Amino acid sequence: MKQPTxxxxxxxxxxxxxxxxxxxxxxxxxxxxxxxxxxxxxxIKKHSNKRTNDQNAYYWGVVITILSDHFGYDSEEMxxxxxxxxxxxxxxxxxxxxxxxSTTKLSTVDFFSSNExxxxxxxxxxAAEDYDIYIPPPERIYL
Numbered sequence: 001m002k003q004p005t006x007x008x009x010x011x012x013x014x015x016x017x018x019x020x021x022x023x024x025x026x027x028x029x030x031x032x033x034x035x036x037x038x039x040x041x042x043x044i045k046k047h048s049n050k051r052t053n054d055q056n057a058y059y060w061g062v063v064i065t066i067l068s069d070h071f072g073y074d075s076e077e078m079x080x081x082x083x084x085x086x087x088x089x090x091x092x093x094x095x096x097x098x099x100x101x102s103t104t105k106l107s108t109v110d111f112f113s114s115n116e117x118x119x120x121x122x123x124x125x126x127a128a129e130d131y132d133i134y135i136p137p138p139e140r141i142y143l
Contacts, residue, residue: 004062006030006136009047029134047139058138059120066135067127086122 008027010019019027034040060075068078120138127133 004136007139009139055120055138062138063120063123063135066133067123070127070131070133082123085126086119 006026008019008023008030010017010023012018031040060079064075064078064082067073067082068075071078073081124135124137127135
């Protein structure tokens with residue numbers, strides 16, 4: 001399966017490109033995945049904010065796809081597992097027990113935002129910390 005192409009962000013300050021150190025490290029890590037002598041394309045375009053459809057495409061096309069490939073589940077199974085792990089429904093009879101998971105009642109902000117409390121960010125952090133799986137952030141993916 002074709003891997004998603006990351007997009008790295010920078011800012012123009014005094015007509016010069018400014019890239020944060022953490023972004024430079026991400027670029028270096030990605031570049032190191034290519035063989036010596038590889039030719040690459042560098043594309044620079046004005047940044048645009050993504051819409052909810054893009055967020056959904058990122059979740060299913062990047063996050064769920066990468067995790068499904070790693071764990072050997074199909075997309076629906078992986079999605080169900082993520083709901084259970086990261087947005088569980090607590091049992092009303094046994095409040096200490098999880099009985100499933102849901103994403104239907106999550107607002108867009110709760111589901112997908114740039115803070116570590118969002119559903120998608122928690123999944124990406126878990127994948128990186130527990131399984132050493134790199135899931136590129138949405139602003140670094142060209143869908």
